[in-house]
């Protein structure tokens with residue numbers, strides 16, 4: 001499976017709180033520039049589910065003729081609806097959630113379905129067999145896992161291989177600030193076993209751009225404050241970011257381009273999965289693959 005080196009994520013900026021026209025402009029620009037892979041999850045929004053509804057609207061007014069040129073992923077694993085069957089990794093949750101996702105996105109199938117996180121309470125075989133059966137049902141073409149620890153990843157790889165549904169890809173956070181998947185051996189395991197690796201939050205939610213070099217802009221993710229907290233921008237980190245920015249400038253790149261290129265050079269990386277709140281940001285980020 002060939003993925004573009006840069007993929008587009010719908011975690012922020014594509015919910016019902018965001019202007020639909022802007023979502024459409026960004027995704028059209030992306031597709032026109034070779035970004036064939038859109039990454040969603042059941043709970044992206046806000047509100048939960050609404051990023052998938054945006055995808056459904058986009059299918060209807062833009063992308064339906066291009067369905068076979070697009071690679072659309074979704075996930076389940078975090079809290080989606082109340083009670084024990086709307087969270088984690090049970091067969092009951094994964095199956096019901098994917099059905100809901102397909103309805104919201106106006107799709108018959110997704111290209112890739114992920115277990116969004118490792119569940120320490122559900123037997124691994126149950127989660128993995130649900131992934132196998134989802135493929136057998138034709139509701140997803142491929143499966144992946146996200147944020148699973150190494151030992152569980154090895155089990156997933158073996159189980160899925162034995163059931164003729166290979167583990168296509170691992171989604172983890174790798175960027176110049178957070179190198180955990182490298183340090184934990186996940187990336188080497190993926191590279192050694194032919195499993196793809198896609199890096200989420202490659203710009204550390206905007207920290208690895210010029211966004212916060214001179215304060216916190218009013219409309220930025222940090223100003224909105226839920227997932228990117230002001231407390232993360234310590235003096236020490238800001239000094240590092242300024243240093244990287246100087247290195248980027250010396251190479252006539254933006255910091256964003258520099259940070260994305262760094263990821264793409266790491267062993268085993270298939271694609272960087274960026275977010276964007278404007279077409280201009282995406283345009284800048286695409287320089288990393290030019």
Ligand SMILES: NC(=O)c1ccc[n+]([C@@H]2O[C@H](COP(=O)([O-])OP(=O)(O)OC[C@H]3O[C@@H](n4cnc5c(N)ncnc54)[C@H](OP(=O)(O)O)[C@@H]3O)[C@@H](O)[C@H]2O)c1
Pocket residue numbers: 008009010011012013039040116146147171172199200201202203204205206207209210211219220221222256273274275276277278280281282284285
């Ligand atoms: N598997 C998981 O558990 C998981 C977790 C998180 C994310 N993800 C996936 O990864 C995707 C990307 O995550 P992310 O949104 O955190 O990625 P990111 O690329 O690290 O951050 C995107 C944000 O950075 C800012 N930005 C991007 N390009 C910029 C530029 N050129 N100049 C200045 N600012 C720029 C924008 O923030 P402003 O809003 O401030 O403009 C944008 O919304 C998500 O959409 C999702 O699909 C998966």
